[in-house]
Amino acid sequence: MTAAGSDPTGPGDDGDAKAVRRVKATVYVATSLDGFIARSDGNLDWLPKVRSGSGNASEDYGYRALIDSVDFIVMGRRTYEKTMSLGEWPYGDKSVVVLASQPVDIPDHLASSVEVMSGPAPEIVRRLAERGAKHIYVDGGKTIHRFLEAGLIGRLIISRIPIVLGSGIPLFRPLTRDIRLRHIRSRPFRNGIVQSEYEVVA
Ligand SMILES: NC(=O)c1ccc[n+]([C@@H]2O[C@H](COP(=O)([O-])OP(=O)(O)OC[C@H]3O[C@@H](n4cnc5c(N)ncnc54)[C@H](OP(=O)(O)O)[C@@H]3O)[C@@H](O)[C@H]2O)c1
Numbered sequence: 377m378t379a380a381g382s383d384p385t386g387p388g389d390d391g392d393a394k395a396v397r398r399v400k401a402t403v404y405v406a407t408s409l410d411g412f413i414a415r416s417d418g419n420l421d422w423l424p425k426v427r428s429g430s431g432n433a434s435e436d437y438g439y440r441a442l443i444d445s446v447d448f449i450v451m452g453r454r455t456y457e458k459t460m461s462l463g464e465w466p467y468g469d470k471s472v473v474v475l476a477s478q479p480v481d482i483p484d485h486l487a488s489s490v491e492v493m494s495g496p497a498p499e500i501v502r503r504l505a506e507r508g509a510k511h512i513y514v515d516g517g518k519t520i521h522r523f524l525e526a527g528l529i530g531r532l533i534i535s536r537i538p539i540v541l542g543s544g545i546p547l548f549r550p551l552t553r554d555i556r557l558r559h560i561r562s563r564p565f566r567n568g569i570v571q572s573e574y575e576v577v578a
Pocket residue numbers: 404405406407412413414417418419420451452453454455456458459475476477478493494495496497500515516517518519520522545
């Protein structure tokens with residue numbers, strides 16, 4: 377799903393534009409109340425631990441359902457490197473695309489599911505569409521920004537953590553236009569997290 381009224385591939389490329397538009401792209405992030413996704417040094421120590429197990433008592437804020445629903449996870453290099461630094465790879469054998477313009481170290485045990493790509497965001501989506509992608513999860517602040525700016529994001533699910541960090545890596549950055557959203561739902565959790573879902577309308 378892409379933002380109505382924008383053509384992510386530009387004029388004169390109808391087939392590609394249609395293929396790109398058919399790919400639904402979702403952002404799923406946790407932010408501080410003041411809109412940061414990480415401390416300035418990338419630290420995530422302020423995020424509550426997510427229990428992603430399948431037990432009845434676990435609460436994963438819809439994370440597992442989202443991961444199960446996507447064909448590809450597309451993440452920025454910095455998010456990949458942060459994930460790797462945490463030790464345990466959380467995505468199993470789900471296909472992951474790391475966007476990077478510089479070399480990225482992919483360990484052998486992930487080589488069959490993790491690949492590196494670079495290029496303009498519409499081109500990335502077009503390549504994934506060619507490979508049958510229908511729903512992708514876009515992750516990483518700079519990466520989300522580039523996809524949003526290109527009109528490629530259809531849905532945002534933002535979990536606001538009740539903390540003010542004052543500084544950090546922002547979810548949103550300066551844009552060349554406004555992005556209008558439709559509020560779908562908000563869900564409060566007992567621990568104070570409020571998860572809101574929005575659809576990009578234009
Ligand atoms: N709170 C949350 O839910 C959440 C979610 C995700 C991430 N995070 C955190 O956010 C931090 C990372 O975010 P970030 O904004 O710094 O960076 P990011 O988006 O993860 O990575 C940015 C890098 O990705 C590469 N990139 C992005 N688009 C590209 C493209 N189209 N082609 C080629 N390369 C592309 C570039 O790497 P090169 O420098 O190689 O060009 C760019 O510098 C980490 O600390 C992570 O843990 C938090």
